[in-house]
Structures are given as structure tokens and as C-alpha cells.
Amino acid sequence: MKLNSRTGMLAIAITFLAFKVNAQTIPKEELIYLTSDWKGERFPDGRPKIPDELLERAKHIGIEEAWTILNNEGYHCQFDGGWKMVHDDVPIVGRALTAAYMPSRPDLEKNIKDRGAKQGRKGNTNAWAIDMLSKGDVYVADGFGKIAEGTLIGDNLGNSIFAKSGNGVIFNASSRDLDGLRAIKGFNAYVRDWDPSYLKDVVLTGLNTPIRIGRAIVMPGDLVLAKSEGVVFIPAHLAEKVILTAEFISLRDTFGIQMLKEGKYSTGEIDNQWTDKIKEDFLKWLDKNPGKIPMSRAKLDDYMKSRTW
Structure with missing residues (x-):
């Protein structure tokens, strides 16, 4: 049994090496x-x-x-x-x-x-x-x-x-x-x-x-x-999704930090599920700050349609 086991392991190793070379x-x-x-x-x-x-x-x-x-x-x-x-x-x-x-x-x-x-x-x-x-x-x-x-x-x-x-x-x-x-x-x-x-x-x-x-x-x-x-x-096929999602998270965080500094919303409100009022203010903030949007506005709007926030 030991001989067969060793022979099998050797065969696997040789097969792997051949694959690597080819x-x-x-x-x-x-x-x-x-x-x-x-x-x-x-x-x-x-x-x-x-x-x-x-x-x-x-x-x-x-x-x-x-x-x-x-x-x-x-x-x-x-x-x-x-x-x-x-x-x-x-x-x-x-x-x-x-x-x-x-x-x-x-x-x-x-x-x-x-x-x-x-x-x-x-x-x-x-x-x-x-x-x-x-x-x-x-x-x-x-x-x-x-x-x-x-x-x-x-x-x-x-x-x-x-x-x-x-x-x-x-x-x-x-x-x-x-x-x-x-x-x-x-x-x-x-x-x-x-x-x-x-x-x-x-x-x-x-x-x-x-x-x-x-x-x-x-x-x-x-x-x-x-x-x-x-x-x-x-993975290449996920690159655009990862980038777009990360960009949205960054926009959301930038807006949230600004709202906290201005005292408009509390930490609990920003770090929780957003209310419709916060979402509305976020959309207005995007309109006023187009230079902060790294993707096209059309892509952002399309992305937000499927976003659960």
C-alpha cells in the first residue's frame, strides 16, 4: 500500500510539473x-x-x-x-x-x-x-x-x-x-x-x-x-462594478461628513439607514457638486436606482 501511495503521489507530481512546463x-x-x-x-x-x-x-x-x-x-x-x-x-x-x-x-x-x-x-x-x-x-x-x-x-x-x-x-x-x-x-x-x-x-x-x-x-x-x-x-469582469460602487460609497461618505460638520444631521442618522429626507438632500448635494462625481451622472443615476442605500 505504501508503494502504491508513493507511486501515486509521484505520478501526481510529474503530471503537475508537466502541466507547468507546457x-x-x-x-x-x-x-x-x-x-x-x-x-x-x-x-x-x-x-x-x-x-x-x-x-x-x-x-x-x-x-x-x-x-x-x-x-x-x-x-x-x-x-x-x-x-x-x-x-x-x-x-x-x-x-x-x-x-x-x-x-x-x-x-x-x-x-x-x-x-x-x-x-x-x-x-x-x-x-x-x-x-x-x-x-x-x-x-x-x-x-x-x-x-x-x-x-x-x-x-x-x-x-x-x-x-x-x-x-x-x-x-x-x-x-x-x-x-x-x-x-x-x-x-x-x-x-x-x-x-x-x-x-x-x-x-x-x-x-x-x-x-x-x-x-x-x-x-x-x-x-x-x-x-x-x-x-x-x-477580477476583470467585476472591475467596473467595484469601481462604481466604491465611488458611490465615497460620495456618500463625503456628503455625510459634510452634514456632520454642519450639524445638519446627527451621527446616528448618517451612520444608519438614510431617511427619505437625507436621500433628498444627498441628491441636491450632487446637483450642486458635479465636480465631485467621478463617473457620468447618467451612470450614477442608473446605479442609484438599484441601490438599497
Whole structure:
């Protein structure tokens, strides 16, 4: 029985490894299938392409609101915290381009690099995802939490990443050259730690595939929202709903705070189910403050029709 059990476990491990190697770049049809709830535009490789307008609006929503909305939708594994950053005050917002790394072994790494060379890929495997980046992308990588000799980038690759994407990185791994990365204006990196070592015994096994980042799952094309609290990965098909709902909550809170400061309503009234009078005053406040509304008024009005307040 022990032999059969061990044989079975070995077979599972070999099957998993074969899948990872074959899934270095996920087939377009598979990616479209896995993200079939997304009905919008896609990149040529099949990755959902969230509109730039939504990316810009997402910069102004909070982690807590996004997490709460996703949690209410049944998405309970989309946040991870415990990061070290280049800058505490530079958020990262964009579309996820994912990569998975594993401990290397000579035969596997040789085969992966040989096939990569035939596909026109150049350099070490940690540079392959960088070559695929476009404006608005966020390089999200699972480096199995490796710190020493797990430094996926330094300042050279950091400059290349920012030049291609105008964005930063999220690594379940480490990075090096912190001072050099700090010098890249607008760039940020969320990593597990900093280390002076060079990358060693690490190989790319998945590119544009579903990956795990701590306690979160990330799909290619997810909306990445990274702020000081941590990182939330918003499924592409829920991006607009999360953003719109978070924007409404922000408007509601801004109005409520103003009413409290003016003494028009009590804390108990604002922090409870709103009366028809408060709702009426809120609508009047919106009319007087169109500049505070981040979405179109038509979208806001349509959203409020289904809102339970």
C-alpha cells in the first residue's frame, strides 16, 4: 500500500510539473475560457483589457471598499498584505500580467530556455515577462517567497519595466538595488523583502497563467490595486462594478461628513439607514457638486436606482 501511495503521489507530481512546463504561456483559448465572464476587449494573447478610463478611476478608490465589495460578491481570496515597498505613498493600479517561478533544476531549465530561444525569447527567464509588458500592465509574479537569491529584479530591469508599462511590480519574492529603484520616478515595487544577492536557482514555469500571491489568487488581466494596506486583485469582469460602487460609497461618505460638520444631521442618522429626507438632500448635494462625481451622472443615476442605500 505504501508503494502504491508513493507511486501515486509521484505520478501526481510529474503530471503537475508537466502541466507547468507546457503552460509556460497559457494558450489563448484557455485564457479566454478561464476569464469568460469578461465580455470586453482583449489583448492579442487573450488577456482581458480593462479600459484605461477605469484604470484611472480605480486610482481613487480604497482597498477596504474594494475588498468589501468583492467579499460580498463571493470573492474571498483576492487580498494579500505584509509587503515591503519602494515608496509607501505611490499606489500601483493596472492590469495583471502574471508569472510563476519555481526552484530550478538543470534539465527543466535547459528545456525551458531551449524552447524559449526557439520562440524568440532572450535573456534569463525572469526577463521574459518584462518583454510582454504594455502600458498600464502590472508585472505580478509568484517567486515562491524566496528572499536570498530570489531577487527577481534590480534597478536595470526596474527601469525597463517602467519604460514599457509606466507601472510597478508585485512580487511574492525579493528584489535588489533599492536605492536605484527609488530613483525611478513613479515606479513602485511590492516585495517580500530586499536582498543584495543575485537571482539564482529560479526558473520561470508559468507565464500569463493563474497564480497564487500569498492568500490571493490572481488571473491574467485582473485589476491590480496596491496601496499602503496591501494589494487587492479585482477580477476583470467585476472591475467596473467595484469601481462604481466604491465611488458611490465615497460620495456618500463625503456628503455625510459634510452634514456632520454642519450639524445638519446627527451621527446616528448618517451612520444608519438614510431617511427619505437625507436621500433628498444627498441628491441636491450632487446637483450642486458635479465636480465631485467621478463617473457620468447618467451612470450614477442608473446605479442609484438599484441601490438599497
